[in-house]
Amino acid sequence: MKNHGVNVTVRLVVIKNNKLLTEYTKEKDFFFYIGGHMEHNETMLEACLRETREECGEEVEFKFQKVLYIRDFIWTEGDDHCVEIFVLGDINKFEEIEHRFDLEKEPGTHWLTWLPIDKLPENLLPHSLTQKLVVDYRAGFPKEGEYVGKMDK
Numbered sequence: 001m002k003n004h005g006v007n008v009t010v011r012l013v014v015i016k017n018n019k020l021l022t023e024y025t026k027e028k029d030f031f032f033y034i035g036g037h038m039e040h041n042e043t044m045l046e047a048c049l050r051e052t053r054e055e056c057g058e059e060v061e062f063k064f065q066k067v068l069y070i071r072d073f074i075w076t077e078g079d080d081h082c083v084e085i086f087v088l089g090d091i092n093k094f095e096e097i098e099h100r101f102d103l104e105k106e107p108g109t110h111w112l113t114w115l116p117i118d119k120l121p122e123n124l125l126p127h128s129l130t131q132k133l134v135v136d137y138r139a140g141f142p143k144e145g146e147y148v149g150k151m152d153k
Contacts (some may be wrong), residue, residue, distance in 0.1 A: 010047045011035040013068055015137065018093050019114035021126060023102060026109045030123040048087055056097050056112065063090045068141060072150040085120060088141060101127045126151050
């Protein structure tokens with residue numbers, strides 16, 4: 001079996017006005033946290049800033065607050081292995097980015113949306129981490145850099 005290596009991914013947790021910023025994928029009908037793979041020679045902060053610009057627009061600024069979670073995502077069917085770092089932060093835009101299309105995907109298939117933190121849908125992935133995030137949000141995110149291990153979608 002060929003070793004494909006492990007990717008490192010940053011996932012941005014941005015909550016404004018009691019709403020969580022997510023991206024929706026129409027063809028697979030689920031929401032997920034914005035972010036993406038870190039590039040070679042890129043720091044975690046640089047990846048957060050780049051991913052924010054790529055997904056929210058060049059004029060959007062990301063303010064790093066802290067690392068919330070580190071999880072293993074191992075999808076054997078898709079031959080994917082990632083270490084995901086969930087980073088709490090803030091951005092300088094709100095309504096302006098609602099329904100902004102992901103320009104790197106087929107037109108009209110992926111877009112940003114703000115979801116009420118108290119009514120997050122079952123199809124926000126990863127589901128088990130989202131449940132934990134809501135509890136931690138209500139407690140003011142008391143921990144930092146918590147390793148949550150391998151979690152299913």
